[in-house]
Amino acid sequence: MKKLMNKVDDVVVQSLAGLEAAHPGLVKLHPSVKAVLRGDAPKAKVAVISGGGSGHEPLHGGYVGYGMLDAACPGEVFTSPTPDQMYEAAKAVEGGKGVLFIVKNYTGDVMNFQMAADMLSGEGVNVAQVVIDDDVAVQDSLYTAGRRGVGGTVLAEKIVGAKAEAGGSLEEVKALCEKVNSQVRSMGMALTPCTVPAAGKPTFTLADDEMEIGIGIHGEPGRQRMKLQSAKEIVEMMAKAIVDDLPFKAGDEVLAFVNGMGGTPQMELYLAYNDLASYLREKGIVIARSLVGNYITSLEMQGFSITLLKLDDELKALWDAPVETAGLRWGR
Amino acid sequence: MNLDVQGMLKAIDAIGTTLEAHKDYLTDLDSAIGDADHGINMNRGFTKVREKVSQGTYGDLGAILKDVAMTLMSSVGGASGPLYGTFFMRMSMKLAGLQAADASSLAAAMEEGLKGIVALGKAQLEDKTMVDALSPAVEALKKAAGTGASLTEALEAAVLAAQAGMESTVPLVARKGRASYLGKRSVGHQDPGATSTYLILSTLLMSLKEVA
Incomplete structure (x- = not known):
């Protein structure tokens, strides 16, 4: 294993310290638990909080700021955060209008x-939760832990954050998050595995001519392992699974999101986006908004995911609304 | 011989040693069907637990296990943090005020702990989880306690049942947690959670025998 680090146990905390140092004013770290807080928190608005294992940067800490998250709670690499983190983060950023957890x-x-959420409710804080499960690679959701939350999470955090910034109530913000989750679908693939720093070796192995279709963002296996094919064939396989699942229909307007897993060059991501745009054009699906880059990653894994979100006027306006975070910023 | 406050503290320290020694083994099992962090997380959690309980003075078993539970909940993460946290928390409620546990009181406490895990994780037998090791162990413990067995004898039966339960996870298809995404590809691998449960119980037994 070769990684930029000082001590393996300090990878997450030192990276968080770097995020704070690079963006003073925009974010601040919680003094006692691992949590990234919005620099100007608490605000008199619904507090939108997310979190999860580290290793997916810029998710979630990179999305804390104006128009997106009020706090992010990072766990160890690929490991959930603990309840005390979300509890303390919520207490620090809650502005009297309630808290939405995006999980x-x-x-x-x-x-x-x-x-x-139970601990906070016990103290009279109004907490709502929405669980994001947009990964169509998981087919037998009845016999599994259900579909995973992947690329759709980034879009949900942006859109829901804009609604909260605009003064939406907790009920409205929660309903909007559920709407985004119901209209978004994703699928990923990997060309190479990734290495969790504390484990020191790759989480799985792939031969030089193999790829894993339907991979999760922690290197969890997907639908099948197969021989490597052309970008066009891979994109069509993934896009078809996504389009058929919702289903997206001719005339639908979508946000097309091509996301890198961390180790794939931007050049290849745009190449994949080009194939996706052709595929959707053939189907009569209209790309109204797009996002291309590394936004929800899996350490240094090579691979990418495709996410499609069905848009309407409300979602387009909220997507376009100003945002200022380390990972996404426009309009301000 | 019953499990008293000193015996419990010694057992918890021994469990920490066992999990540290098996850190890579558990992580390897988890990398086959999960996300390659179970050994790392359990070792981090029990390292904190050892620090915490070594600083405390305890008058009863419940107070020790409450500290164990709170520490695991705030340091392990993943699904194992809340699940083991709940297990020890429920046990601590049953053992509150007790200075020593015999076979039947330990059986009652562990049964309560198992109920907590099932309520939170919603796993059933044969879902390929820690429940596959813990549930038969609790049954064996209760049965032995019912026939008047000593704590050591009852725990011996429980550890054998946990081992059989752990080994029974190998041919199963995972239906909970990250391993469930593998479907049939999870067959042939032993569940890491069932394995850590077996390690905890077998270390408790070994530690108790050393005291005796």
Whole structure:
């Protein structure tokens, strides 16, 4: 394993310290627990909080700031945060209008956020939760922990954050988050595995000519392992699974999001986006907004994911609304 | 011989040693069907637990296990943090005020702990989880306690049942947690959570025998 680090146990805390140092005023770290807080918190608005294992940067700490998250609670690499983190973060940023937890659907995340929500409710804080589960690679959701939360989480945090910034009530913000989750679908793939620093070796192995289709953002296996194909064939396989699932129909307007897993060059991501745009054009699906880059990663994994969100006027306006975070910023 | 406050503190320290020694083994099991962090997380949690309980003075078993539970909940993360945290928390409620536990009081406490895990994780037998090791162990402990067995004898039966339960996870298809995404590809691998449960129980037994 070769990584930029000082001590393996300090990777997450030192990276967080760097985030704070690089963006003074925009974010601040909680003094006692691992949590990234909005620099000007608490605000008199619904506090939007997310979190999850580290290793997916810029998710979630990079999305704390104006028009997006009020706090992010990072766990160790690929490990859920603990309830005390969400509890303390919520107490620090809650501005009297309630708290919305945006939770990716993983067994540990769901349990830890639930415990934090129980602790806060017990103290009279108004807490709502929405679980994001947009990964169409998980087919048998009846016999599994259910669909995973992946790329759709980034879009939900942006859109829901804009609504909270505009003064939406907790009920409105929660309903909007549920709407985004119901209209977004994703799928990922990997060309190479990734290495968790504390484990020191790759989480799985792939031969030089193999790829894993339907990979999760922690290197969890997906639908199948197969021989490497052309970008066009890979994009069509993934896009078809996504389009058929919702289903997206001719005439639908979408936000097309091509996300890198951390180790894929921007050049390849745009190449994949080009193939995605052709595929959607053939289907009569209209790309009204787009996002291309590394936004929800899996350490140094090579690979990418595709996310499509069905848009309407409300979602387009909220997507376009100003945002200022380390990871996403426009309009301000 | 019953499990008293000193015996419990010694057992918790021994469990920490065992989990540290098996850190890579548990992580390897988890990297086959999960996300390669179970050994790392359990070792981090029990390292904190050892620090915490070594600083405390305890008058009863419940107070020790409450500290164990709170520490695990705030340091392990993943699903194991809340699950083991709940297990020890529920046990601590049953053992509150007790200075020593015999076979039947330990059986009652562990049964309560198991209920907590099932309520939170919603796993059933044969879902390929820690429940596959813990549930038969609790049954064996209760049964032995019911026939008037000593604590050591009852725990011996429980550890054997936990081991059989742990080994029974190998051919199962995972239906909970991250391993469930593998479907049939999870067959042939032993569940890491069932394994850590077995390690905790077998270390408790070994530690108790050393005291005796």
